[in-house]
Amino acid sequence: MSKAAQSTASPRAHPYPTRSSSRLSASKPEPTAAPYAKERAVAIQAVIRASTLCQGVFKKLVSAETITKKDKSPVTVADFGAQAVVNNLIRAEFPEDPIVGEEDSKDLRENAETREKVVELANSVLDKPLSSDEILEAIDYGMYEGGPKGRFWTLDPIDGTKGFLRGEQFAVALALVEDGEVKVGVLGCPNLPQKLSDPEGPRGTIFVAVRGQGAFERSLDSELETKISVSPITNVSETSFCESVEAGHSSQGEAAQIAQLLGITRPSVRMDSQCKYGVLARGDADIYLRLPVSATYEEKIWDHAGGSIIIEEAGGKVCDIHGKPLDFSIGRTLRDNKGVIASNGSIHDAVMEAVQKVLQKSKEEKTV
Ligand SMILES: Nc1ncnc2c1ncn2[C@@H]1O[C@H](COP(=O)(O)OS(=O)(=O)O)[C@@H](OP(=O)(O)O)[C@H]1O
């Protein structure tokens, strides 16, 4: 972690009204409110409730509550519960907005015991209890296909399910996309130390950004927001980079070669989920490398929409391994992109140059 990277911003209230944390209301935003003020406030409250649900589940998590999806990734009752809660709250406030969510209710419809746990959990954080059918329906609001026109929300109810199950990092990730561009992003990171330099200190943070309005951080239980910015570091050899814990999600070998080429000596910060984007946005790391392991894997929009706007609004840059902007306008995946490279911006060109060299070398070695 670069010392220069530590955020020096002092806490300050965000200039736009944030709804009180106890109840959501459908009231209109103040007439003077900034663009997307209502979306921002509702998204924060939805993410707080889902994060609270996840924290509650984690406290009493037992492996028996894990069922298996087709792709074998672990899915928990918290995943379904968090999607039901966020979708329900978004639908109540923005009934016209479709949602692209990671989960669907298929597995849950076939498992009555898990379903009842999900209903109980979701209702524990909702003001108005929902029936089992209403919960299933809310989960399936998330089946929208996305696309280039109009607006939709995209949700990963628990990004970093493996991190969640290990008791490490995960995020509730929500974003609003309009005409292909991410406009609002909120990441709930219930396990993330508020200061990476103090891992034993208070945990639990929320990152929030609206296009053109900057990026902010707040805790789960206080409305006080701190404006955040990427690190000001310009000497690439003094930087630190973050990457996935899971070697199957990003090539750690190629990341090490890129670091070596750039003269980076600090160890990588390995972390699950979009918490990596938050850590970079507040200057606790300087580079995020997500280097494809599989030639055919398509990144999912819910895994990057919230995180990418938070980096950009904090002053950083995000693109894919070829330097192309992430394209959120073509459906549920980023099929026209490969991997993700994010940085504090000032070192971006140097990082991209090293990425190209290392990936080209790997390609040549594979064809020999
Ligand atoms: N092969 C492959 N390549 C790249 N990415 C993949 C791959 N397989 C899965 N995923 C997605 O990775 C999401 C988790 O991202 P991270 O790598 O940041 O976190 S983690 O270390 O896996 O927990 C993870 O999100 P969740 O399923 O929400 O945990 C997946 O959507």
Ligand SMILES: [Mg+2]
């Ligand atoms: Mg995910």
